Amino acid sequence: MGEVVNNMLQKFDITLLPALPHLLLKLLVICDQEEAQLDEMLALLQQDQALTAQVLASANARPIKTGAQGGALSMAFATLNVDDIRELALNAALNHAAHATPGVGLDEIKQRWRHALLSAHLARALASKAMYADGDEAYLAGLLHDIGRPILWSHNPTAYLHAMHGADDEAALLARETRELKINHAQAGATVAQSWGRQSFLADAIRYHHESPQRLMNAHALVRIVSVAHYLAEVAAETPLDPAMLALLSLSLDDARLLQQQARTQLAEAETALAVAPQTEAALTSPNNDTESERRRFRADVARTPATPQALAEQALPQQLAERVRDMVALQGAKNSLFSAPDLAAWQNALRHNLHALFGLKSVVLFLPSSRDGVLQGIGEGAHSLAGQIQIAVEDTHSLLARALQQGRPWHSLQAPTPQLTVLDEQVMNLAGDVGMLGLPLLNAGKAIGLAVCAISAEEVEQLTLRLPVLARLGQQAGSALAAKLSPKSAATPPRAEQARKILHEVNNPLSIIKNYLRIVGMKLPQDDAAHAELKIISDEIDRVGSMLKGLLGGQGFAPKLVANIDLNRTVIDMLSLLKPTLIEPARVQVQTLLAADLPVLQTDAGQLKQILQNLIKNAVEAMPEGGNLRVASLRTQIGKDVGVELRIEDTGQGIPEAIRSRLFQPVATRKGGDHAGLGLAIVNGLVRGLGGSIECEAMPVGTAFIVRLPVKQA
Numbered sequence: 001m002g003e004v005v006n007n008m009l010q011k012f013d014i015t016l017l018p019a020l021p022h023l024l025l026k027l028l029v030i031c032d033q034e035e036a037q038l039d040e041m042l043a044l045l046q047q048d049q050a051l052t053a054q055v056l057a058s059a060n061a062r063p064i065k066t067g068a069q070g071g072a073l074s075m076a077f078a079t080l081n082v083d084d085i086r087e088l089a090l091n092a093a094l095n096h097a098a099h100a101t102p103g104v105g106l107d108e109i110k111q112r113w114r115h116a117l118l119s120a121h122l123a124r125a126l127a128s129k130a131m132y133a134d135g136d137e138a139y140l141a142g143l144l145h146d147i148g149r150p151i152l153w154s155h156n157p158t159a160y161l162h163a164m165h166g167a168d169d170e171a172a173l174l175a176r177e178t179r180e181l182k183i184n185h186a187q188a189g190a191t192v193a194q195s196w197g198r199q200s201f202l203a204d205a206i207r208y209h210h211e212s213p214q215r216l217m218n219a220h221a222l223v224r225i226v227s228v229a230h231y232l233a234e235v236a237a238e239t240p241l242d243p244a245m246l247a248l249l250s251l252s253l254d255d256a257r258l259l260q261q262q263a264r265t266q267l268a269e270a271e272t273a274l275a276v277a278p279q280t281e282a283a284l285t286s287p288n289n290d291t292e293s294e295r296r297r298f299r300a301d302v303a304r305t306p307a308t309p310q311a312l313a314e315q316a317l318p319q320q321l322a323e324r325v326r327d328m329v330a331l332q333g334a335k336n337s338l339f340s341a342p343d344l345a346a347w348q349n350a351l352r353h354n355l356h357a358l359f360g361l362k363s364v365v366l367f368l369p370s371s372r373d374g375v376l377q378g379i380g381e382g383a384h385s386l387a388g389q390i391q392i393a394v395e396d397t398h399s400l401l402a403r404a405l406q407q408g409r410p411w412h413s414l415q416a417p418t419p420q421l422t423v424l425d426e427q428v429m430n431l432a433g434d435v436g437m438l439g440l441p442l443l444n445a446g447k448a449i450g451l452a453v454c455a456i457s458a459e460e461v462e463q464l465t466l467r468l469p470v471l472a473r474l475g476q477q478a479g480s481a482l483a484a485k486l487s488p489k490s491a492a493t494p495p496r497a498e499q500a501r502k503i504l505h506e507v508n509n510p511l512s513i514i515k516n517y518l519r520i521v522g523m524k525l526p527q528d529d530a531a532h533a534e535l536k537i538i539s540d541e542i543d544r545v546g547s548m549l550k551g552l553l554g555g556q557g558f559a560p561k562l563v564a565n566i567d568l569n570r571t572v573i574d575m576l577s578l579l580k581p582t583l584i585e586p587a588r589v590q591v592q593t594l595l596a597a598d599l600p601v602l603q604t605d606a607g608q609l610k611q612i613l614q615n616l617i618k619n620a621v622e623a624m625p626e627g628g629n630l631r632v633a634s635l636r637t638q639i640g641k642d643v644g645v646e647l648r649i650e651d652t653g654q655g656i657p658e659a660i661r662s663r664l665f666q667p668v669a670t671r672k673g674g675d676h677a678g679l680g681l682a683i684v685n686g687l688v689r690g691l692g693g694s695i696e697c698e699a700m701p702v703g704t705a706f707i708v709r710l711p712v713k714q715a
Helices: 003-010 021-031 037-043 049-059 072-077 082-098 106-129 137-142 148-155 156-165 171-181 185-194 204-208 221-234 243-247 252-273 291-296 309-314 317-340 344-359 382-389 401-407 421-432 458-466 468-486 498-523 531-553 568-584 608-622 679-691
Strands: 362-369 375-378 391-393 436-444 449-458 562-564 589-595 600-602 628-641 640-650 692-698 704-711
Touching: 003 317, 021 037, 021 082, 021 106, 021 252, 021 317, 037 049, 049 072, 049 082, 049 106, 049 137, 082 317, 106 137, 106 252, 137 204, 148 156, 148 185, 156 171, 171 185, 185 204, 204 221, 221 243, 221 252, 291 600, 309 449, 317 468, 344 362, 344 449, 344 468, 344 679, 362 382, 362 421, 375 382, 382 421, 391 401, 401 436, 401 449, 401 704, 421 436, 421 449, 436 458, 436 468, 449 458, 449 468, 458 468, 468 600, 498 531, 531 568, 568 589, 568 608, 568 628, 568 640, 600 608, 600 628, 608 628, 608 679, 608 704, 628 704, 679 692
Parallel strands: 589 628
Antiparallel strands: 362 375, 362 449, 375 391, 436 449, 562 600, 628 640, 640 704, 692 704
């Protein structure tokens, strides 16, 4: 396999692999619950090849939880929390909606899911039969053994479809893949698995799962288990079994048939739980007796499959996924605005804004806790000033608004049959100002602590009725945020550090969504469009921000994450390209670069190096409000006995007085205003020292120079 192909596959974006949409939808529903159960979410993740691969690919960058034990599967999933899985599911759903691989429809995704899950169940059972200690590792290898196929298909769909054409069996397919793509799917899957850095024979199990029994006789147990699992998953119940394959694990014919039957029962149970339309015999019957090759290549003929209620329901999956993602993203934004509101008045404005923006509800009357327990007091303001004279007793047995509070779910007055309203209900509806009203209880820990009454018209009822579950979630979020605003400061307001952690956690969600949409934009551009380079720079910067946030959330602050072979000159050029259109050119600053050609590569933190560059370039530009010249130079230098690099950033501004230069790298109260906090150079100083380097400021006849020296290899 060529070096170019190997490098390409190791950098393959594993998020491009499509997950089973039925499973994705169920996972999103669980994620969207207020008290999402982590175990339930993990159980679903482990049934999908694409999602499990994404977890393994990202697990190396996550800290292992204290006390976590087990094999590759257990250790990787132990790094996840509910928010991680919610982000993973959202991104997968966005990819499903935006990234359609030619030739890969729902039937192909279902076929691949069936084969992977059936092989996984077989591998775990075979591991137990063969006395192999780690059944979870066997399950994982069985689930992922054929992942090279969707990888090759997603990377180059046209070429892979051409390679598949006319390949009637596995041997022919492997040969055509190697000839036309320079790599077969077993090699491709193993190469990507190796890039995950797992200490296991997972990659070998993927690489050798098509080998003959003669070559596998003395192979590692995991390799033999996966090969036999793949074989049993492919062989029909009526087809005679190959004794040589069974001999790899000393299986009797009866044992093999029993394990096949048990695994197929487990697959059928998963199909039922996820509402996957079952594969019918008609779908596997071919007039030219080509059943085996069609199944092996995960191709199904929809025209031969009779329509069932489940099959018809599957047609609505894309729309349901899109609506679920839309609502989850919208509710995440609403949650952020409600919890970040500094006071009760801001919270009220945030709730009204979200009811209007998300559901079109313009006229809102709020009822909040009064001085009397169990009584809500209307908030009288503006057109609803009379609401301040109305109270609703939560335990009222006659008012339908009170009943909505007791039941803890949204309710509207235009539902059929028409409800009997009390005079109090009608007075509130008249205040809201339309022919109908919707009552939204605001819940905290399942208990109603407030009520939002919204005016509705007959034309809005059908759409609002469909979205009542989403409204209920907004009511839960608003109630939790309200409880925090009403509680005493000492009890309700978390420490500043905890508030910061929550905010940082929430910021990661829109960052991930922005990154996905950048990828969608990139897919719409021609392959030779110059904008791809600019999109990559933006995507890299989003990754850098996300990495900094994760570092802070993990308690690591600015602890560097060393990466080998960082090219300082390339990093300088990329950062200047990023800042040129938005910062440098508008400030009428001319840039000159003098970059040494003999620089050694660095072993350092690429993200922190970019942050140092960004801050210093930004400071230099701001030092030249009337325009000027920015000069960036690099050269090889000595740091003690070791080789290092020097980065010099000069401006032609007014310079920095000596009195200020003496305390330049200390946090100060800035006079710049705007988004400046007076911390920029102090942060730069900390980052440089954290990378084992030094920074100094030098006064020039015209302007100022900052000199950063970094070791080639950080201790």
